[in-house]
Amino acid sequence: MGYSGFQIIKEGLFGQKGWKPLWRDPAPKARYDAIIIGGGGHGLATAYYLAREHGLTNIAVLEKGHIGGGNIGRNTTIVRANYFLPGNQEFYSHSLKLWEGMEQDLNYNVMHSQRGLINLFHSDGQRDAFVRRGNAMINQGDDAILLDREGVRSHLPYLDFDNGRFPIYGGLYHPRGGTARHDAVAWGYARGADQRGVDLIQNCEVTGIDIENGVVTGVQTTRGAIRARKVGIVTAGRSGQVAAMAGMRLPIESHVLQAFVTEGLKPVIDHVVSFGMGHFYISQSDKGGLVFGGDLDFYASYAARGNLPMAEHVMEAAMTLMPMIGKARVLRSWGGIMDMTPDGSPIIDTTPTKGLFIDCGWCYGGFKAVPASGFAFAHLMATGQPHATAAKFRLDRFRTGVGLMDEEGTGSQHNLH
Amino acid sequence: MRINCPHCGERDRREFYYMGDAVAVTRPAPDAGPDAWDDYLHNRDNPAGDTRDLWYHEAGCGAWIVVARNTLTHAVHGATLAQKAAS
Amino acid sequence: MARLIALGAFGDLLPLQTGDVTCTEVMRETLFCVAPYRGQHKAVSAALKAQLGLSLPAAGRRKIAGDAICQWIGHDAWVVSAPVMLDGLAAVSDQSDGYAALDVAGAGVEAVLARLIPLDLRSTTFKVNHTARSLLGHVPVSITRTGAQAFEVMVMRSMAASLVHDLQVAMSGLARRGSA
Ligand SMILES: Cc1cc2nc3c(=O)[nH]c(=O)nc-3n(C[C@H](O)[C@H](O)[C@H](O)COP(=O)(O)OP(=O)(O)OC[C@H]3O[C@@H](n4cnc5c(N)ncnc54)[C@H](O)[C@@H]3O)c2cc1C
Ligand SMILES: [Zn+2]
Numbered sequence: 001m002g003y004s005g006f007q008i009i010k011e012g013l014f015g016q017k018g019w020k021p022l023w024r025d026p027a028p029k030a031r032y033d034a035i036i037i038g039g040g041g042h043g044l045a046t047a048y049y050l051a052r053e054h055g056l057t058n059i060a061v062l063e064k065g066h067i068g069g070g071n072i073g074r075n076t077t078i079v080r081a082n083y084f085l086p087g088n089q090e091f092y093s094h095s096l097k098l099w100e101g102m103e104q105d106l107n108y109n110v111m112h113s114q115r116g117l118i119n120l121f122h123s124d125g126q127r128d129a130f131v132r133r134g135n136a137m138i139n140q141g142d143d144a145i146l147l148d149r150e151g152v153r154s155h156l157p158y159l160d161f162d163n164g165r166f167p168i169y170g171g172l173y174h175p176r177g178g179t180a181r182h183d184a185v186a187w188g189y190a191r192g193a194d195q196r197g198v199d200l201i202q203n204c205e206v207t208g209i210d211i212e213n214g215v216v217t218g219v220q221t222t223r224g225a226i227r228a229r230k231v232g233i234v235t236a237g238r239s240g241q242v243a244a245m246a247g248m249r250l251p252i253e254s255h256v257l258q259a260f261v262t263e264g265l266k267p268v269i270d271h272v273v274s275f276g277m278g279h280f281y282i283s284q285s286d287k288g289g290l291v292f293g294g295d296l297d298f299y300a301s302y303a304a305r306g307n308l309p310m311a312e313h314v315m316e317a318a319m320t321l322m323p324m325i326g327k328a329r330v331l332r333s334w335g336g337i338m339d340m341t342p343d344g345s346p347i348i349d350t351t352p353t354k355g356l357f358i359d360c361g362w363c364y365g366g367f368k369a370v371p372a373s374g375f376a377f378a379h380l381m382a383t384g385q386p387h388a389t390a391a392k393f394r395l396d397r398f399r400t401g402v403g404l405m406d407e408e409g410t411g412s413q414h415n416l417h
Numbered sequence: 418m419r420i421n422c423p424h425c426g427e428r429d430r431r432e433f434y435y436m437g438d439a440v441a442v443t444r445p446a447p448d449a450g451p452d453a454w455d456d457y458l459h460n461r462d463n464p465a466g467d468t469r470d471l472w473y474h475e476a477g478c479g480a481w482i483v484v485a486r487n488t489l490t491h492a493v494h495g496a497t498l499a500q501k502a503a504s
Numbered sequence: 505m506a507r508l509i510a511l512g513a514f515g516d517l518l519p520l521q522t523g524d525v526t527c528t529e530v531m532r533e534t535l536f537c538v539a540p541y542r543g544q545h546k547a548v549s550a551a552l553k554a555q556l557g558l559s560l561p562a563a564g565r566r567k568i569a570g571d572a573i574c575q576w577i578g579h580d581a582w583v584v585s586a587p588v589m590l591d592g593l594a595a596v597s598d599q600s601d602g603y604a605a606l607d608v609a610g611a612g613v614e615a616v617l618a619r620l621i622p623l624d625l626r627s628t629t630f631k632v633n634h635t636a637r638s639l640l641g642h643v644p645v646s647i648t649r650t651g652a653q654a655f656e657v658m659v660m661r662s663m664a665a666s667l668v669h670d671l672q673v674a675m676s677g678l679a680r681r682g683s684a
Contacts, residue, residue: 240463251459299435302465302488307418309431398459414437424563477637480579
C-alpha cells in the first residue's frame with residue numbers, strides 16, 4: 001500500500017476507511033526453512049534481510065504478542081554511531097549507514113531525523129576522554145565535532161552552564177546522530193518482510209525448542225509444532241527463558257529501564273542531549289513531547305515498569321541540567337525489559353546446538369542496532385559465518401576473557417552495566 | 418519496592434545497592450575449573466518469577482542480605498543475612 | 505607544650521535555632537568502633553560490661569551508663585564512647601574524629617525530621633534509646649532518640665555541613681508555615 005498525497009486526501013474525505021493492513025495475518029505452516037523467534041525490531045529486520053539479501057523467503061517470524069509490543073515500541077529512539085571500542089565501532093557505523101538508506105529501502109517513512117547528538121562534559125579529564133572518542137569516531141569514518149562551552153551554548157542556550165557540581169565545559173557533537181519513530185521501524189521492516197513472502201505470525205508464543213542429537217528440528221508453540229532446520233532466537237529481555245528451552249544458560253540478566261514523556265510542547269529542544277554524569281538524556285518528539293530517560297532501575301525485573309527512586313533521580317538530573325523543564329508536565333512513564341550482558345555489549349552467534357542461532361544482549365542500546373543486527377544475524381543464519389561487522393559479538397568472550405567490549409570501562413560484571 | 422532488612426526492618430529500595438543473583442554466596446572452589454567459574458561469574462538463570470538476589474544495605478546497617486523476590490510483580494517475600502545464607 | 509584548642513566538627517554552623525527547634529553539637533572526645541570477631545559476641549559483651557558497665561545492645565538500640573555510651577551502628581558493629589581493651593575478641597578502631605554528632609530538640613523536632621528521614625520516628629514506635637541507620641536527605645546518618653523531644657544525629661564528619669544545611673532548610677520551612 002502506498003501513501004501518496006492523493007491517497008491521503010482521498011482517505012481524509014471518506015472517513016479513513018479504505019486503508020488496508022500492512023501485512024498478512026497467515027496461519028503457521030507445518031514447516032519453514034527458517035524460524036525467527038521474536039517479532040521485535042531485530043527479529044523483523046533479520047527476516048527482512050534473510051529474504052532480501054539471501055533469498056530465503058520460506059521463513060516465519062513467531063511473536064508471542066503483537067508486532068511492536070516489546071522494546072521496539074518502548075525505547076527513546078536515539079540513533080547514533082559514537083562507540084569507541086573495536087567491535088562496537090564498525091558495527092554501529094554500519095548500522096547508521098543502513099539507517100541513512102532505510103526509508104528509501106523500505107519505502108516507508110520512519111521519521112529518521114538526524115538532528116545531532118551532543119554529549120556534555122564537565123571536567124578537563126572528561127574532555128580528554130571525549131577527544132579520544134571523537135578521534136576514534138572520525139577514524140571509523142563517522143562524524144564528531146568537539147564543542148567548547150560557547151559552542152554548546154550556541155546550540156543549547158537553555159542549559160544551566162554554571163551548575164556547581166557539573167558546570168558545562170563543552171560537548172562532543174555527532175551531527176549524524178538523531179532519532180526515529182520507533183514503531184514505524186517495526187512496521188516498515190514488517191511490511192518489507194511480508195512483501196517478500198515472510199509469514200509474520202502474531203499471538204504465537206514459542207514454548208519449546210526441539211533438538212535431536214544436537215541438531216535443531218523445530219519449535220513448539222501455542223499454535224502447534226512448527227518444523228525448521230534453522231532457528232534464530234531474537235527475544236531481547238526474554239532471551240534467558242527462550243535459551244533455557246534449548247538447555248542454555250546465558251550471560252544475561254534482565255533489568256528494567258524507564259522512560260518518561262511530557263505533554264506536547266512547541267519546538268524547544270532541537271537536538272538529542274546527553275548528560276552522562278547525571279545519567280540523563282532528552283530529545284523532543286515530532287509530536288512535541290519531551291522524551292527522556294536515565295539509567296536502569298538496577299535490579300533484575302520483568303515487570304516492564306520501574307520504581308519511583310529512579311523516576312526521582314531522572315527528574316533531579318533534568319532539573320539540574322535544564323531548569324526550564326520544571327514547567328513541563330510529565331504525561332506518562334513506562335519501562336522495558338533490557339537484556340543486560342556483563343560487558344554491556346551484544347551477542348550475535350551460533351550456539352552449541354546445530355542450526356540454532358542467537359542474537360541478544362542489546363542492553364539499553366539496541367534500537368540503533370536494529371538494521372545492522374538484522375543484517376548480520378541474517379548473514380550468520382544464512383551462511384553459518386559471522387558478518388564482518390559483527391564478528392566480535394561472540395558468546396564465549398566472557399568464558400575466555402578475550403574480546404570483551406566494556407564501553408563504560410566499569411568492568412565486565414553483571415551489576416555494573 | 419520496599420525491602421525487609423533483617424536488622425532494620427522494611428526500608429525503601431533506594432537505601433540498597435544491588436549485586437545480582439545470589440549465586441555470589443555459593444562461590445566455587447578455587448580449583449573448580451573454568452566452566453564452573455564461567456557459570457558463577459557470568460551465566461544466570463535469570464528467572465521471570467521468584468528469584469533470590471543479593472543486596473547491600475548501603476544507606477542503612479551495611480549488611481549484605483539475600484532477598485527473596487518476584488521479578489514479575491516486584492513483590493518482596495523476605496530477606497536473610499547473607500552471612501547466614503552462606504554458612 | 506602547645507595548648508590545643510578543641511574545635512567542633514560543625515565549626516560555627518552550630519548552635520542553630522529556628523522556630524521551636526534547636527540544634528547543638530554533641531562534643532565527644534573519643535569514639536571507638538567495636539566489631540566483634542566471628543563467634544565472639546558474648547565474650548565482647550561480657551568484656552564491655554566489665555570495662556564500661558555496658559553490655560552490647562541489640563540491633564537498633566543504644567545503652568548508657570553514666571558518661572559511657574554503647575550504640576549499635578550497623579551490621580555487627582557498635583560504637584563506644586570510651587577506650588576499651590578487646591584484644592582477640594573484636595576489631596576496635598579509633599573513630600574519634602571520624603564522626604560528627606548533633607542534638608536536635610524542641611517541640612517541633614518530629615515534624616522537622618519527618619521532612620528529612622523516611623522512618624516512623626514517633627515516640628510510640630521509636631522510643632528513647634532506639635537508634636537507626638538511614639538517610640537524612642541524601643546523607644547517611646545514625647539517628648537515636650535521646651528524649652521525649654530530642655534526637656541525636658551522627659554523620660561522617662565530612663557530611664557535617666550538609667547535615668546542618670538540610671536541617672536548616674527543614675527547620676525554617678516549618679517555622680514559616682507557623683505550624684511546627
Ligand atoms: C525505555 C527504553 C529506552 C531505550 N532507548 C533506546 C535508545 O534511545 N536507543 C537505542 O538504541 N536503544 C534504546 N533502547 C533499547 C532497545 O529498545 C532494545 O535494545 C531493542 O528494542 C531490543 O530489540 P528488539 O526490538 O528486537 O526487542 P523487542 O521489541 O522486545 O522484541 C523481542 C520480542 O520477542 C518476543 N518474545 C519473547 N519471548 C517470546 C517467545 N517465547 N515466543 C515468541 N516471541 C517471544 C517479545 O514479545 C518481543 O516482541 C531502549 C529501551 C528501553 C526499554
Ligand atoms: Zn539494614
